[in-house]
Amino acid sequence: MGKVTLSPKILDVLDFGTPSAERDISRGLEKYFVESDAYQRVRSGAKTILMGNRGAGKSAIFQVLAKRERAAGSHVIELSPEDYSYELLSSTMEAEDAGSWAKQGAYAAAWKYLIYVLVMKALARKGMRLTKGGGREIHNYIRDNHGAHQLGPLSLLVSYLKRLEAIKLGPIEAGLRTRELDRLYKLEEIHNLQPALKKVLDGQRVIVLVDELDRGWDSSEDAKAFVSGLFQACVSINGLHENLRVYVSLRQELYDDIPALYDDAQKHRDLLEKIYWSEESLLELIAKRIRYSAHEKGFDVEALERAGDRACWSAVFASPPGQGRDAAFRYMVDRTLYRPREIIQFCSEALAQARRRASKLPVPYSAIERCEYGYSAERTRDIAAEYRSQYPGLLSIFEVFRSRPHTFDREELELLCLELAVGEIPTRGTESWLPNCYPNDLIEVLWRSGLLTAQANGDGTFLGSHQVQHLNIAAVKRFRIHEMFRSSLGIATPEGAAPGG
Ligand SMILES: Nc1ncnc2c1ncn2[C@@H]1O[C@H](COP(=O)(O)OP(=O)(O)O)[C@@H](O)[C@H]1O
Numbered sequence: 001m002g003k004v005t006l007s008p009k010i011l012d013v014l015d016f017g018t019p020s021a022e023r024d025i026s027r028g029l030e031k032y033f034v035e036s037d038a039y040q041r042v043r044s045g046a047k048t049i050l051m052g053n054r055g056a057g058k059s060a061i062f063q064v065l066a067k068r069e070r071a072a073g074s075h076v077i078e079l080s081p082e083d084y085s086y087e088l089l090s091s092t093m094e095a096e097d098a099g100s101w102a103k104q105g106a107y108a109a110a111w112k113y114l115i116y117v118l119v120m121k122a123l124a125r126k127g128m129r130l131t132k133g134g135g136r137e138i139h140n141y142i143r144d145n146h147g148a149h150q151l152g153p154l155s156l157l158v159s160y161l162k163r164l165e166a167i168k169l170g171p172i173e174a175g176l177r178t179r180e181l182d183r184l185y186k187l188e189e190i191h192n193l194q195p196a197l198k199k200v201l202d203g204q205r206v207i208v209l210v211d212e213l214d215r216g217w218d219s220s221e222d223a224k225a226f227v228s229g230l231f232q233a234c235v236s237i238n239g240l241h242e243n244l245r246v247y248v249s250l251r252q253e254l255y256d257d258i259p260a261l262y263d264d265a266q267k268h269r270d271l272l273e274k275i276y277w278s279e280e281s282l283l284e285l286i287a288k289r290i291r292y293s294a295h296e297k298g299f300d301v302e303a304l305e306r307a308g309d310r311a312c313w314s315a316v317f318a319s320p321p322g323q324g325r326d327a328a329f330r331y332m333v334d335r336t337l338y339r340p341r342e343i344i345q346f347c348s349e350a351l352a353q354a355r356r357r358a359s360k361l362p363v364p365y366s367a368i369e370r371c372e373y374g375y376s377a378e379r380t381r382d383i384a385a386e387y388r389s390q391y392p393g394l395l396s397i398f399e400v401f402r403s404r405p406h407t408f409d410r411e412e413l414e415l416l417c418l419e420l421a422v423g424e425i426p427t428r429g430t431e432s433w434l435p436n437c438y439p440n441d442l443i444e445v446l447w448r449s450g451l452l453t454a455q456a457n458g459d460g461t462f463l464g465s466h467q468v469q470h471l472n473i474a475a476v477k478r479f480r481i482h483e484m485f486r487s488s489l490g491i492a493t494p495e496g497a498a499p500g501g
């Protein structure tokens with residue numbers, strides 16, 4: 001494929017979109033969406049629990065799914081951050097040890113109640129002159145029970161939980177308590193509507209999307225019961241009818257942070273879709289954005305449309321002299337954990353840099369180098385922040401690597417980790433977990449978070465947790481600081497590994 005030259009004017013208007021899917025969707029995400037197999041499995045309903053790191057594309061899949069389902073006439077219910085507040089739950093609900101509470105089960109029942117009510121509301125709203133096929137019953141239930149007082153989703157959920165709590169912890173005679181609880185767990189209020197609901201669902205489709213559960217995550221008892229209860233509810237509701245699908249997205253760390261989910265992993269595994277990206281698919285993602293943006297701005301993009309992803313890339317980003325045309329891509333993708341948000345941000349910053357000094361495309365390689373420090377510093381902070389609830393103070397551990405060599409033998413690294421655990425090297429905010437950490441545990445944490453890459457076999461390559469799913473870290477002899485963190489931590493890059501020198 002030949003070289004593509006772009007009009008100098010494109011430099012002024014080119015853009016890679018925004019780093020979050022919620023904002024991207026109104027700017028054309030659907031048109032430049034990379035349709036992965038993961039998306040297909042979610043769309044078909046084979047997978048209903050979507051897992052991925054921050055910025056990996058969970059919301060993108062949900063946003064595109066929502067748009068397409070709406071276009072096909074389905075009802076789409078989206079539950080997102082404003083709709084839940086972990087702090088509020090913790091301050092509203094009694095603690096588990098206040099009685100035999102069995103919170104997870106209570107939350108599961110409350111979620112089922114909430115979702116069924118929302119689904120019936122959606123169905124009751126549109127075309128409920130439906131007098132046959134179950135429509136009338138649902139319509140009447142919603143009118144009589146949820147008509148006048150319009151509670152928001154979280155209030156509905158909390159109100160059901162409160163009913164359960166009152167019976168569990170209240171002064172009620174034991175026999176009565178069991179009966180009352182049984183009624184609430186079985187959702188008696190709406191249970192008899194299920195046949196009607198099934199009939200309505202024969203002709204209409206409802207999709208429920210629960211996203212951004214990690215917003216405001218505080219690792220509290222209620223937060224954990226809230227999410228594990230949702231999983232149970234999701235599995236149960238998805239068994240009702242193929243035209244009713246509840247989808248949940250979750251970050252890996254959250255999943256790991258909830259023992260109840262971990263224990264149930266076997267039950268969920270076949271429903272779970274994890275988002276992975278490769279270098280090729282990230283290149284495709286950027287190439288699509290380049291083509292779309294140029295086209296939107298009214299440029300003739302025939303040459304770009306014909307060009308492969310690599311040619312498209314190199315029309316926008318130049319390689320250093322004497323290096324292959326994807327050297328700049330290599331350089332940038334090596335400084336990511338393979339998440340779309342990272343490559344979009346890095347590319348956008350390099351483009352902004354270039355605009356300050358150059359007047360035409362491609363973006364010179366020096367522009368990438370100039371914005372690397374800022375990008376690296378932001379990523380380092382953000383990654384540490386992602387682990388705020390599980391490993392507080394992680395940033396101060398990252399800082400310990402400042403100005404040290406980029407590569408460590410296991411013995412050196414173990415010693416360093418030991419010094420960290422016993423406090424010989426001071427860190428901040430890590431008291432709750434670091435002192436209990438064996439060197440190997442800490443190495444594992446640093447590998448999972450992305451800071452460390454591991455030499456997995458004899459051929460010298462170092463792999464990060466974004467590149468391999470399973471790796472026996474205990475057997476690894478050499479580790480290396482990932483390139484993304486190096487600039488911000490002042491760690492030199494090994495000879496020969498830097499493109500351009
Ligand atoms: N399959 C995809 N195709 C195109 N862009 C994507 C895709 N997945 C993610 N993105 C983009 O990557 C960025 C981060 O994705 P987002 O869905 O917001 O991440 P999160 O997993 O945190 O919800 C957004 O700009 C989004 O549009």
Ligand SMILES: [Mg+2]
Pocket residue numbers: 021058059060211212
């Ligand atoms: Mg998101």
